[in-house]
Amino acid sequence: MTDAAVTRASALKSARRLEGVNLVNGKLVGPSGKELFELYDPATRELIVRVANSGTADVDEAVAAAKRAQREWAQVPARARGKLLVEAASVLGRHSEELAGLLALESGKALRTECRVEAANVVDALQFFGGLAGEIKGETVPFAPGVLSYTQREPVGVVAAILPWNVPLMLMAIKIAPALVAGNCVVVKSAEETPLTVLRAAELLSAELPPGVLNVLSGDGPRCGAPLVAHPDVAKVTFTGSVETGRTIYRTAADKLIPVTLELGGKSPMIVLPDADFDKAVAGAVVAMRFTRQGQSCTAASRILVHSSLHDRFVESLVEKISEMTIGDPLDEATDIGTIISEVQFDKVRGYIEAGRETAGAVAHEGAELPGDERLAEGFFVRPVVFTGIDNAHPVAREEIFGPVTCVMPFDTLDEALEIANDTPFGLAASVWTRDLKTALVAVNSLEAGYVQVNQALVAGVNISYGGYKQSGLGKELTLDSMLDHFTHSKSISLNFQ
Ligand code: NAI
Ligand code: MG
Numbered sequence: 001m002t003d004a005a006v007t008r009a010s011a012l013k014s015a016r017r018l019e020g021v022n023l024v025n026g027k028l029v030g031p032s033g034k035e036l037f038e039l040y041d042p043a044t045r046e047l048i049v050r051v052a053n054s055g056t057a058d059v060d061e062a063v064a065a066a067k068r069a070q071r072e073w074a075q076v077p078a079r080a081r082g083k084l085l086v087e088a089a090s091v092l093g094r095h096s097e098e099l100a101g102l103l104a105l106e107s108g109k110a111l112r113t114e115c116r117v118e119a120a121n122v123v124d125a126l127q128f129f130g131g132l133a134g135e136i137k138g139e140t141v142p143f144a145p146g147v148l149s150y151t152q153r154e155p156v157g158v159v160a161a162i163l164p165w166n167v168p169l170m171l172m173a174i175k176i177a178p179a180l181v182a183g184n185c186v187v188v189k190s191a192e193e194t195p196l197t198v199l200r201a202a203e204l205l206s207a208e209l210p211p212g213v214l215n216v217l218s219g220d221g222p223r224c225g226a227p228l229v230a231h232p233d234v235a236k237v238t239f240t241g242s243v244e245t246g247r248t249i250y251r252t253a254a255d256k257l258i259p260v261t262l263e264l265g266g267k268s269p270m271i272v273l274p275d276a277d278f279d280k281a282v283a284g285a286v287v288a289m290r291f292t293r294q295g296q297s298c299t300a301a302s303r304i305l306v307h308s309s310l311h312d313r314f315v316e317s318l319v320e321k322i323s324e325m326t327i328g329d330p331l332d333e334a335t336d337i338g339t340i341i342s343e344v345q346f347d348k349v350r351g352y353i354e355a356g357r358e359t360a361g362a363v364a365h366e367g368a369e370l371p372g373d374e375r376l377a378e379g380f381f382v383r384p385v386v387f388t389g390i391d392n393a394h395p396v397a398r399e400e401i402f403g404p405v406t407c408v409m410p411f412d413t414l415d416e417a418l419e420i421a422n423d424t425p426f427g428l429a430a431s432v433w434t435r436d437l438k439t440a441l442v443a444v445n446s447l448e449a450g451y452v453q454v455n456q457a458l459v460a461g462v463n464i465s466y467g468g469y470k471q472s473g474l475g476k477e478l479t480l481d482s483m484l485d486h487f488t489h490s491k492s493i494s495l496n497f498q
Contacts, residue, residue, distance in 0.1 A: 003094060006101030006111065008331045014102050015039075015049045015196050022052050022218060023202050025065035026211030032057040037220070039195065042108035042339040043330055043379040051195045054219035056227045059187075062215040063231050066158045066185035069212030074155050074183040082133025082181050088208035089126035095204055096120060103169060103197040104330040108339030108380065111331050113292040121461075122173040122201070125478075128462040129177035132480050136182055136488065148495040153488040155183030156259070157235035160228045162249070164241040165193035165341050166296045166402075172198045174462070175238045176205075176214060178483035187234070188216040189225050191241075193341050221245060229253065238486065239263070240298075243400075243471050250474075261475035261486050263298065263467060265400040266428030268458065269421035270301040271443060273414065274309050276433035280455065282317045285406075287457035288431055291322060291384050294340050295404040298472070299429045299451070299458045303397055304408045305417045311410040315365060315388055318408070322367030322384045329376060337368060340380040340403060349403030353385055356396045356405070362389040392420050400426070414439060418446045427469030429458050450476070 004010070020036050021028040036050040052058070073081070092099070099122075100115035109115055136153045143149035161175040168191060176186045190198045195218035202216040217224055225245075229237050229252045239249050240263040253260045270288055272281045288301035295302070306314045330338035340346045357364050365386040371379070384404035390396050397407050411417040421430060429451040432443040440454045450468045451458070460466055460478070467476035476482040 003097045006097050006104075006331070008105070010098070011101035011105040011331065012048065014098055014200060015105060018196050018199050019049045020052050021199070022054055022058060022062070023199060023206060023214070023216040024058070024062045025215065026206050028203065031055065031219075032061070037192070039106065041105060042341055043376055045378045048105060049196070052218045054217040054224045058217055058219070059224060059227045059231060062187045062217055063158055063228070063233050065212035066187050066215055067233050069210055070155070070157055070183075070185040073185055073210060073213050076183075078133040078136045078181065078183065081183065082130040084209060085177060085181060086127050086130035088205040089123045089130065091204050091208055092126065092201060093123040096123065099169060099197055099201055101331065102200055103194070104338070106194050106196050107165060107168070108330050108341060109293060110335040110338040112333050113336050114338070115330075118167060118170050122169050125170065125173040125462050126177050129181050129483065132483060133181050135480055136484070138490065141492075143494055146496070146498045149493065151490050151492050153182070153484060154491050156487060156489055157184060158233050159184045159186045159236045159238060159487065160231075160234045161186055161188045162225050162228070162237065162239045162241065163188060163191050163198060165191035166293065166298075168194040168198050169201055171240050172201065174477055179238070179487045180209075180213065182483055182487040184236070184487055185213050186215065187228060188214070189228055190216060190218050192220050226252070230256070232256070234258070236260070236487070246473065259486065261477065262473040263477060264471060264473040265426055266298040266300065266468065266472050267303060267398065267400055267424045267426045268299055268301050268429040268431075268449065269303045269305055269424075269447075270431045271417045271421060271433065272304065272306045272310060272314065273432070273434040273436070273439060274307040275435045277435065277455070278310065278314075278317075281433040282314060282321060284431070284433065284455070284457040285318055286321050287459075289404070289406045291325065291404055292336055294337060294382065295384070295406070296341065296345075296402050298400070299460065300406070301431065301458060302401065302406050303392070303421070303424075304406055305411050305420055306408055308410040308412055311408065315386060315408050319365045319367045319386055322386070325368045325384075327368050327381055327383070328371045329373065337384070337404070340382055343380065345402060346380040346382070349382055349401055349405065352396055352399070352401045352403065352405055353382075356385070356387050356390060356394070359390065359394060362387055392423055398424065414442065418443060422446070422448045425471045428472035429453075431456065431458055
C-alpha cells in the first residue's frame, strides 16, 4: 500500500517539516551557523521553506559521523547490507506519493509524467544494487605453487555524492546504493534548488540503517560542496552536474589523489535515416528530448539529424505532437510539462532561444501553450522550441541548453550524419533510427558516445551502463561493474606458509 494522493497543501506540509535541517548521524539537525536560504516554488515564485545553508563545520560533522559509522558498516556482511537496503527501499515505496509531491513542488517537474516515475525508479534502483551485494567478491590467482593468492574487494571509506537538481532523487539513489552496498558511508550534498525530496528520502532510508551511514547536507556549491570535496576524510567523490563544476571538483580531487566519477553534460544526436519507422521516430524524439522534463536532461536529444527526404515532414509532425502537450501546474494531474527549475536557468534557456531567433535563416517552431492561470503567471514556463535552419556550429547546436529546445538538421548521407553527430565536445548519448541492421551497426560503431540506442528513445535504466565520452564525464554508473570499479578497492593478497 502506498501513501495518500498528494496535493499542493500536503506537499507544502511535508516541505515545512524539513525547514532548516540536515540529516547527520541519523538525526535531522539544524546547521551549526544557523544560516538558511530561501527556497521558492518555480511555478508560483512563492516561498516554500527556508533551507539549511551548511558550511565547513557541518561538513566536518557529517564526514566525522560517516567515518565513525563506516568501520562497523564495512563489517556487516555484504549480503546483509544489501538486504537492509532492499528493505529500506520498500519503506520508500510506501512513501512514493509524498516523495513525488515534494519533488513536483520544489523542481517544477510534472507529478504525473515525471515525479511519480522517478519515485518508482528509485525503489527499483535501490533494490537492484541491494541484490548485487553477493557479487562483491574477488578472484584466486595462480601466483606460485603452494602460495594462495587472491583478491578481495574493500570499501573506499567515506564517499561524497554531489547532486544536481534535474533528477535529484534518482541520481541520489544510483550514487548512494552502490556506495552503501559496497560498505562505504556517504555524505550527500543536495542541489540548492532541490534539497527537500532527497532529504526526506534519506530520512526514510536512514531510519532503516545504522546512524551515520547515510548523511545529507543542504547548501550551496562554494560553501558546502567545495569543503566536502576537499575534506581529508572524503575518499571518493561522485558528481553529476555541469562541466565547469566537474572540472573544479576534479582539480581538488587531483590534489588529494582520490578517485572521482563525473557525469557531466551532453548534446546528444538523434539520427533519423530515410528507412526509419517515421511515426516511431517522431514519438521517440519527444521522449528522447525529454520534453516532459522541460529538456532538463544531460541525455536530451538536442540535435536531431533527419534525412533531407523526411526533414520537413518530420519537423511538422514533431511540432504537432508537442502541441498536444499541456504545460501547467506541476502538481496538476493534467500537466505534461512543468517549469524550468530557476530564474537563472530560465534566463539561460530564453537567451539561447533569442540567439536562435536572431540568426538569419533560423526558424523557431513552438508548440504547446503557456498556462492561462493567473497564479502561474510568474512561473518559469517555457514553450518547447524546435529550431530549423541552425548550423551545427551555432551555440544552440553546440552548447548544452538544458531547456525544451532542440534543433532539426538535414543530412544526405550516413557519413555526413555521423560527422555532424560526432562534431561536438560532448559524448554522452546518441540514437539511430533505421530498419537496416547493417546501417545501424555502422552508425553504432562510429558514434563517439557512451550510450547508444537504435530505434529507442535513450531510455535509461539500471543494468545498462551509463556514462560519457569526451567532456561528458569520467566513469560509468548503473551497473555491477560500476559499483566494483568506483566504490571498492581491489586488494591483492598472497599467503605463503611454505
Ligand atoms: P552545477 O554543476 O554548478 O551544480 C551541480 C551541483 O554541484 C550542485 O549541488 C552544486 O551546489 C554543486 N557545486 C557547485 N559548485 C561546486 C563546487 N565548487 N564544489 C562542489 N560542488 C559544487 O550546475 P548548475 O549550476 O546547477 O547548472 C548549470 C548547468 O549545468 C546546466 O545549465 C546544465 O547545462 C548543466 N547540468 C547538467 C546536469 C547533468 O545531468 N549532467 C545536471 C545539472 C546541470
Ligand atoms: Mg553552477
